[in-house]
Amino acid sequence: xxxxxxxxxxxxxxxxxxxxxxxxxxxxxxxxxxxxxxxxxxxxxxxxxxxxxxxxxxxxxxxxxxxxxxxxxxxxxxxxxxxxxxxxxxxxxxxxxxxxxxxxxxxxxxxxxxxxxxxxxxxxxxxxxxxxxxxxxxxxxxxxxxxxxxxxxxxxxxxxxxxxxxxxxxxxxxxxxxxxxxxxxxxxxxxxxxxxxxxxxxxxxxxxxxxxxxxxxxxxxxxxxxxxxxxxxxxxxxxxxxxxxxxxxxxxxxxxxxxxxxxxxxxxxxxxxxxxxxxxxxxxxxxxxxxxxxxxxxxxxxxxxx
Numbered sequence: 001x002x003x004x005x006x007x008x009x010x011x012x013x014x015x016x017x018x019x020x021x022x023x024x025x026x027x028x029x030x031x032x033x034x035x036x037x038x039x040x041x042x043x044x045x046x047x048x049x050x051x052x053x054x055x056x057x058x059x060x061x062x063x064x065x066x067x068x069x070x071x072x073x074x075x076x077x078x079x080x081x082x083x084x085x086x087x088x089x090x091x092x093x094x095x096x097x098x099x100x101x102x103x104x105x106x107x108x109x110x111x112x113x114x115x116x117x118x119x120x121x122x123x124x125x126x127x128x129x130x131x132x133x134x135x136x137x138x139x140x141x142x143x144x145x146x147x148x149x150x151x152x153x154x155x156x157x158x159x160x161x162x163x164x165x166x167x168x169x170x171x172x173x174x175x176x177x178x179x180x181x182x183x184x185x186x187x188x189x190x191x192x193x194x195x196x197x198x199x200x201x202x203x204x205x206x207x208x209x210x211x212x213x214x215x216x217x218x219x220x221x222x223x224x225x226x227x228x229x230x231x232x233x234x235x236x237x238x239x240x241x242x243x244x245x246x247x248x249x250x251x252x253x254x255x256x257x258x259x260x261x262x263x264x265x266x267x268x269x270x271x272x273x274x275x276x277x278x279x280x281x282x283x284x285x286x287x288x289x290x291x292x293x294x295x296x297x298x299x300x301x302x303x304x305x306x
Contacts, residue, residue: 003028003045004058006037008067016096016193017088019068021059021078021158026143028055029152052156073169078158090122090168095193097163100135101126102186102195104176105212108202114222117214122171125197125205127181129162136160174212180241199230200237207238207249216281216300223253228260235264244271249280252294269293 010027011019032050035042047054062068068080079097081088091103102108105123109115126132140149140160153159165173178185186195197205203223210216227234231254238250247268255265272295277286279297287299 001037001040001042003031003042004061004065006031006042007058007062008065009037011062011067011082014082016082016092017085018074018079018081018093018096020080020097020160020163022140022160024059024062024068024080025055025152025157026140028058029144029148029155029157033148049151049155050157055157074165075167076163076165078163079165089194090171092192092194093168094122094124094165094173095195097165098124098126099139099160100132100181101175102181102197104197104202105174105205105209106214108197109206109213109222111196112199112202114202114226115214115218117218120172121174122168123212124173124175125178125181125185126162126175128177128179131179131181132162136162176209176212185241198233198237200233201241203227203230203234204237204242204246204250207246207253210281211283216284220253220257220300224258227254227258231260231262235262239264239267245278247271248278248294248296252280252291252296252298256291256293272296 007024007027014023016023028050031037031042032045033048035045059068063070063080067083069083070077071081071086074081074093076097091107095101095103101124103111103123104125106115106117106119106121107123110117110119127135136159140152144152167173185201186197188195206213206219206222210219213219234250234254238246242250248271251265251268254260254262272293274295276295277297278295279286279299281299284299287297289298290296291298
């Protein structure tokens with residue numbers, strides 16, 4: 001079997017709308033190591049490790065054959081759309097390009113049916129660069145083996161790295177970093193590469209960063225409409241992954257504003273700090289309107305609430 005044929009078949013088996021230079025480089029490397037594909041010998045493979053020129057030649061052939069293509073819809077020269085996948089959703093593409101990200105904030109709210117607003121931006125959460133780089137090294141070691149990774153990098157083949165994308169298709173990306181970008185924060189959509197914040201994490205993000213979720217008044221409206229239905233998921237997420245101020249804000253909204261009950265609220269009350277200057281809405285100034293129970297400035301406009 002020709003090596004280019006084996007690569008084209010394997011790209012199809014990835015079930016991804018796009019591949020990156022690392023996807024392709026690691027595939028080429030593994031085929032050089034195995035010298036067979038699904039039990040069939042690969043023609044004229046003498047070396048165990050491809051050189052950069054071998055990779056470049058194979059990439060050029062795949063582009064010429066139309067198996068891979070560069071497109072303005074995905075404006076990065078190291079990301080290639082797979083044949084027949086040119087109508088793929090931007091949400092799936094970004095999750096292929098960044099293996100450690102997930103859809104979040106207003107994008108996740110729309111996916112879960114929490115809001116009827118159609119976000120103009122594609123909101124994504126990923127890891128800070130230091131954590132991203134560490135996980136990338138672990139992923140490459142898993143894909144190639146420790147010795148294989150050393151040989152791969154020495155050959156000048158493309159490493160797994162964070163690729164810059166400002167937009168995909170017509171959607172501008174709004175990328176935010178969080179050290180809590182762990183597998184428990186998201187769910188993977190069945191049959192797709194798409195990863196989306198869980199219901200609980202979405203509500204936690206709404207409290208933390210309301211400006212990325214339609215604004216504080218939209219967030220409070222959605223808590224009033226949806227929190228009774230998802231109370232267990234919200235409380236579990238905030239109790240496990242929220243900071244003390246997250247718990248105080250959630251306690252105020254859920255218990256004092258909405259009159260919901262849960263035994264965990266009493267635990268959260270212990271995090272209230274008397275004499276402090278905590279605010280419900282972090283981005284606004286301090287207000288004398290105050291929750292005595294939660295020691296929290298309710299710094300939102302009463303007229304807007306109505």
